[in-house]
Amino acid sequence: MSARLHRSRWSRGVERLFELGIRLGGFAAVVLLSGIMLFVVGEAWPFLLGRFDAIEFFTSTEWFPDSVVKVRYGALALFVGTLSVTALAMVAAVPVGLLGAIYLAELAPPRVREPGKIIIELLAAIPSVVWGFIALTVVSPLMVSVLDLPVGLNVANGALVLALMSLPVIISLGEDALRAVPDSYREAAEALGATRWETTTRVVVPAARNGLLAAVLLGVSRVVGETMAVLMATGHSVRIPHSIFDPVRTLTATIAAELGEAPKGGEHYRALFTIGLCLFVITFVINWLADRLIRRAAHRV
Amino acid sequence: MLRPALLITLLLTACRGPSDRVVVQNKGSDTMVNLAQAWAETFVLTHPRMAVEVSGGGSGTGIAALIQGSVDIANSSRAIRPEEADAAFKRHGRKVVAHMVALDALAVFVNSANPTDSLSFEQLACIFGEGGTCESWSDLGVTVPGCRDNQIVRVSRQSNSGTFQYFRETVVGPKKDLRLGSLDLNGSSETIRLVETTPCAIGYVGMGYLSPRVKPVCVSSGPDQPCVPPTALTARRHEYPITRPLFMYTLENPTDAQRVFLDWVGSAEGLRVLEHTGYVAVEPVVASGEAQ
Numbered sequence: 396m397s398a399r400l401h402r403s404r405w406s407r408g409v410e411r412l413f414e415l416g417i418r419l420g421g422f423a424a425v426v427l428l429s430g431i432m433l434f435v436v437g438e439a440w441p442f443l444l445g446r447f448d449a450i451e452f453f454t455s456t457e458w459f460p461d462s463v464v465k466v467r468y469g470a471l472a473l474f475v476g477t478l479s480v481t482a483l484a485m486v487a488a489v490p491v492g493l494l495g496a497i498y499l500a501e502l503a504p505p506r507v508r509e510p511g512k513i514i515i516e517l518l519a520a521i522p523s524v525v526w527g528f529i530a531l532t533v534v535s536p537l538m539v540s541v542l543d544l545p546v547g548l549n550v551a552n553g554a555l556v557l558a559l560m561s562l563p564v565i566i567s568l569g570e571d572a573l574r575a576v577p578d579s580y581r582e583a584a585e586a587l588g589a590t591r592w593e594t595t596t597r598v599v600v601p602a603a604r605n606g607l608l609a610a611v612l613l614g615v616s617r618v619v620g621e622t623m624a625v626l627m628a629t630g631h632s633v634r635i636p637h638s639i640f641d642p643v644r645t646l647t648a649t650i651a652a653e654l655g656e657a658p659k660g661g662e663h664y665r666a667l668f669t670i671g672l673c674l675f676v677i678t679f680v681i682n683w684l685a686d687r688l689i690r691r692a693a694h695r696v
Numbered sequence: 697m698l699r700p701a702l703l704i705t706l707l708l709t710a711c712r713g714p715s716d717r718v719v720v721q722n723k724g725s726d727t728m729v730n731l732a733q734a735w736a737e738t739f740v741l742t743h744p745r746m747a748v749e750v751s752g753g754g755s756g757t758g759i760a761a762l763i764q765g766s767v768d769i770a771n772s773s774r775a776i777r778p779e780e781a782d783a784a785f786k787r788h789g790r791k792v793v794a795h796m797v798a799l800d801a802l803a804v805f806v807n808s809a810n811p812t813d814s815l816s817f818e819q820l821a822c823i824f825g826e827g828g829t830c831e832s833w834s835d836l837g838v839t840v841p842g843c844r845d846n847q848i849v850r851v852s853r854q855s856n857s858g859t860f861q862y863f864r865e866t867v868v869g870p871k872k873d874l875r876l877g878s879l880d881l882n883g884s885s886e887t888i889r890l891v892e893t894t895p896c897a898i899g900y901v902g903m904g905y906l907s908p909r910v911k912p913v914c915v916s917s918g919p920d921q922p923c924v925p926p927t928a929l930t931a932r933r934h935e936y937p938i939t940r941p942l943f944m945y946t947l948e949n950p951t952d953a954q955r956v957f958l959d960w961v962g963s964a965e966g967l968r969v970l971e972h973t974g975y976v977a978v979e980p981v982v983a984s985g986e987a988q
Binding site for chain 1: 864886
């Protein structure tokens with residue numbers, strides 16, 4: 396009797412301890428993340444109050460942060476660069492990724508599914524510098540010789556590399572979402588006489604919609620935030636592209652290439668943090684839109 | 697039961713290495729990274745009690761690290777700026793000392809299919825400089841086989857590169873910017889690789905990086921100046937117009953370890969390594985002096 400009582404008191408203590416641990420963990424995550432946010436805003440703030448000229452920043456393509464003649468911070472070309480590479484990468488990666496996820500989750504026989512998943516997840520482990528190197532040494536010469544382009548480092552090359560990098564995320568999370576749909580749904584559909592195609596498109600995919608959307612969005616964040624691979628694959632050239640075969644420069648690659656040199660606390664340094672802040676806002680808007688989409692879709696059903 | 701413990705002890709000892717090993721931290725210029733690495737590797741063969749750790753990142757990055765105090769020796773392919781030297785003095789109370797360790801010809805090069813043999817500073821400014829109007833190889837009177845629209849693809853470097861800054865100051869002019877729209881790559885070997893496979897391209901690197909699959913052109917500094925190819929000989933004689941010194945910067949009164957390494961770099965052994973990597977010795981061998 397006393398032993399049992401002792402144990403229950405002890406286990407209650409352990410439970411308290413765990414609860415406290417989880418609370419602290421969650422609290423730490425919130426504090427750390429807001430700390431990072433505050434740090435970025437803080438580093439950008441003096442620039443935003445002083446030298447920052449919204450019209451120049453958002454409408455000029457003249458990015459001359461270390462000019463010997465006249466320093467100019469026109470980031471329009473960088474925004475267009477990020478937007479064009481991201482959009483093209485998603486156009487390529489979303490359909491392929493979702494179809495791949497559907498194949499692996501619904502159609503592939505087990506002896507294909509397991510090795511397939513492992514191989515795709517291995518792709519996610521390739522460092523981004525290696526992807527950049529492949530873009531430079533394999534894709535670029537191919538683009539020049541096969542497509543007869545003046546330069547092989549461009550939007551299309553960057554988008555291709557980014558699409559390949561985001562596919563593992565989309566496929567693997569998408570597959571998880573589809574597999575999470577209870578088998579009773581599939582059984583019910585089949586009992587009603589639905590074919591496998593109808594079951595997949597009318598029952599399983601709609602049921603996994605939120606998870607699939609999350610998979611796509613994580614793919615987008617991977618693409619927007621990627622640095623080294625795009626630095627090498629896009630050509631890192633400040634200009635407004637006229638076609639998908641023009642080089643561009645992205646927001647992230649600009650920060651990566653220039654932050655090491657910009658004197659800490661200087662104007663250039665703060666301008667780069669302002670770009671970082673813009674990336675924050677972009678990601679926030681994407682997530683907020685996604686949240687609204689999911690809610691609206693949930694209402695409709 | 698003893699075995700895992702023994703193994704861990706062995707591993708720890710192996711990782712720690714000789715406990716009295718002195719490490720010299722060396723960082724900076726991407727142009728000099730191969731050279732500094734070759735020096736470091738040969739140096740430790742005769743100095744087993746010492747190690748030199750080399751990393752790249754660009755001249756500006758190396759000098760910034762020297763100011764921060766995170767490296768002992770900064771490699772730079774451009775001279776330190778007065779404000780950088782001041783910042784280091786303010787922080788450490790010691791002046792920055794320059795050690796000129798080598799000469800380098802900054803080679804301008806094109807794809808091997810390109811028939812261009814020579815370029816003047818004026819033509820280079822027209823291609824790379826702000827306000828320049830040379831967009832097509834036709835503007836220079838050549839047609840490049842395999843190059844669509846005969847368009848010039850300008851390959852430049854990121855802005856913390858000493859190579860970039862030396863090129864800008866010397867070729868385009870001290871008070872001029874490079875034109876936007878160039879491909880600003882992050883390293884010399886990337887520049888070489890891109891130009892090797894891109895017929896339209898033109899780029900510049902330190903001559904130690906040139907590969908047989910690209911074509912360096914001869915460069916003239918003015919209309920009535922001779923056109924000089926980038927070679928060890930023309931660099932040594934200062935005939936090549938974009939010959940530049942390569943520096944190692946330390947704070948004054950370097951530690952014994954730093955001094956031993958820098959003295960060795962200027963020794964016959966150091967010179968042998970230098971020439972093997974494709975750079976050119978300075979006379980006198982290591983010229984040291986206060987920066988500025």
